[in-house]
Amino acid sequence: MSDVLELVDVSVVRDGRALVEDVSWSVKEGERWAILGPNGAGKTTLLNVASSYLYPSSGTARILGDQLGKVDVFDLRPRIGMAGIAMAEKLPKRQTVLQTVLTAAYGMTATWHERYDAVDEDRARAFLDRLGMTEYLDRTFGTLSEGERKRTLIARAMMTDPELLLLDEPAAGLDLGGREDLVRRLGRLARDAYAPSMIMVTHHVEEIPPGFTHVLMIRQGKVLAAGPVEMELTSRNLSHCFGLPLVVERVGDRYTAQGLPLS
Numbered sequence: 386m387s388d389v390l391e392l393v394d395v396s397v398v399r400d401g402r403a404l405v406e407d408v409s410w411s412v413k414e415g416e417r418w419a420i421l422g423p424n425g426a427g428k429t430t431l432l433n434v435a436s437s438y439l440y441p442s443s444g445t446a447r448i449l450g451d452q453l454g455k456v457d458v459f460d461l462r463p464r465i466g467m468a469g470i471a472m473a474e475k476l477p478k479r480q481t482v483l484q485t486v487l488t489a490a491y492g493m494t495a496t497w498h499e500r501y502d503a504v505d506e507d508r509a510r511a512f513l514d515r516l517g518m519t520e521y522l523d524r525t526f527g528t529l530s531e532g533e534r535k536r537t538l539i540a541r542a543m544m545t546d547p548e549l550l551l552l553d554e555p556a557a558g559l560d561l562g563g564r565e566d567l568v569r570r571l572g573r574l575a576r577d578a579y580a581p582s583m584i585m586v587t588h589h590v591e592e593i594p595p596g597f598t599h600v601l602m603i604r605q606g607k608v609l610a611a612g613p614v615e616m617e618l619t620s621r622n623l624s625h626c627f628g629l630p631l632v633v634e635r636v637g638d639r640y641t642a643q644g645l646p647l648s
């Protein structure tokens with residue numbers, strides 16, 4: 386299996402402070418990673434490096450076989466799907482759900498005067514259908530609920546047939562039903578052998594979809610643990626990561642975590 390992402394001693398420094406420090410991490414084709422860590426740990430910074438939007442201050446980052454700094458990122462970016470708040474903010478609120486997904490096929494955030502091929506429209510409809518959005522095709526993006534918006538963004542990220550799919554807190558802000566619906570859908574995607582390699586940032590072990598294979602834990606910019614979920618998602622590692630005593634349990638093919646009661 387080849388490396389989809391390979392970071393060697395990557396640091397990102399801003400104002401004299403390392404946001405991530407000496408991170409060495411590799412993601413192989415077909416793997417599905419969850420990145421866990423407290424607020425401000427450096428999760429989004431790592432994802433921004435993986436999406437080629439942020440260059441390391443030191444160290445090397447290879448994405449889909451190409452080294453950042455030595456590759457034209459405009460060739461690389463269409464091969465990476467990204468769904469997160471940063472993308473949502475760039476999308477026009479008055480565009481319909483179908484247009485929002487379709488524009489991704491042309492690497493754009495808005496529709497101008499280009500004409501879309503029927504084949505692209507079919508693909509957009511199929512991705513939206515897999516994410517339960519068929520009823521909303523003509524609704525404007527700005528009128529969607531948080532959960533509907535998140536599902537639209539994932540369909541959009543799939544549109545370019547990416548080799549790497551990056552999800553930044555896809556379940557944040559969703560109610561219990563919305564979260565469970567999304568986790569089930571992501572679980573189905575994770576188990577699809579033809580789906581891209583995936584990296585998902587989350588704050589909660591409950592949001593790790595079934596089928597996710599690996600976990601990376603980060604605290605204050607440094608990697609604490611990285612490897613197969615069943616080996617690394619332990620109470621010890623999670624307590625260290627979040628800085629308080631936690632007990633993690635596996636329930637079926639999902640995980641839960643709880644803080645120990647105060648004595």
Ligand SMILES: Nc1ncnc2c1ncn2[C@@H]1O[C@H](COP(=O)(O)OP(=O)(O)OP(=O)(O)O)[C@@H](O)[C@H]1O
Nearest residue numbers: 399400404422423424425426427428429430431588
């Ligand atoms: N451009 C920047 N300049 C200075 N500091 C920054 C910059 N971008 C991010 N930071 C800081 O870097 C740290 C890591 O930020 P990052 O967004 O990667 O964390 P995170 O783990 O995704 O956090 P959260 O869970 O709260 O979203 C934070 O302390 C943040 O304030």
